[in-house]
Amino acid sequence: MISPDLLAILRCPLNPSKTRLLLEGNHLVCERCALKFPIKDGFPVLVVEEAELPSGCDTVGQLPCQCEDSPRHA
Numbered sequence: 349m350i351s352p353d354l355l356a357i358l359r360c361p362l363n364p365s366k367t368r369l370l371l372e373g374n375h376l377v378c379e380r381c382a383l384k385f386p387i388k389d390g391f392p393v394l395v396v397e398e399a400e401l402p403s404g405c406d407t408v409g410q411l412p413c414q415c416e417d418s419p420r421h422a
């Protein structure tokens with residue numbers, strides 16, 4: 349289980365300055381881009397390659413967190 353204190357400091361790796369993550373079952377979900385990060389053995393795996401893309405989104409480049417940091421739009 350992720351403690352509220354830990355949850356408060358975790359951020360989406362695509363945009364660490366602005367995002368918060370929400371606990372949803374056995375995943376952490378970015379409130380902005382909706383990437384779903386798995387929690388393995390009680391530790392959140394905040395790796396984009398391990399995360400589940402939201403439905404309707406094929407690549408990480410389409411996510412709002414990613415788009416903001418990059419001048420190139422996919």
Ligand SMILES: [Zn+2]
Binds near residue numbers: 360367378380383
């Ligand atoms: Zn995000």
